[in-house]
Amino acid sequence: MQRFEYNTKILPNGKIPLPEEIRKRALLKPSDEIKVQIEVLKQDKMSKKEYSFAKVRKLLRDIKGDMSSDIISDREYRV
Numbered sequence: 001m002q003r004f005e006y007n008t009k010i011l012p013n014g015k016i017p018l019p020e021e022i023r024k025r026a027l028l029k030p031s032d033e034i035k036v037q038i039e040v041l042k043q044d045k046m047s048k049k050e051y052s053f054a055k056v057r058k059l060l061r062d063i064k065g066d067m068s069s070d071i072i073s074d075r076e077y078r079v
C-alpha cells in the first residue's frame with residue numbers, strides 16, 4: 001500500500017484534483033481503486049442569511065408532500 005498526502009482546494013465544479021505528479025508516482029490507472037480521506041484545514045463561515053428558512057422554503061415548495069413544510073413551520077414555531 002502506498003500513501004500520499006497533499007493539500008488542495010475544491011474546484012468550482014465540485015471536483016477534488018489529484019496532482020499529476022502523485023498519479024504518475026503511484027502508477028495509477030483510471031480503473032484503480034483508491035481511498036480518499038478528507039481533513040478540512042480551513043473553512044469559510046457562511047452567513048445565516050445564505051441558509052435562511054425562507055430560502056429553504058422557496059427551494060422545497062415544489063416538492064410534493066407536507067413533510068418539508070411541516071419541518072419548516074415547526075422550526076419557525078419554536079424560534
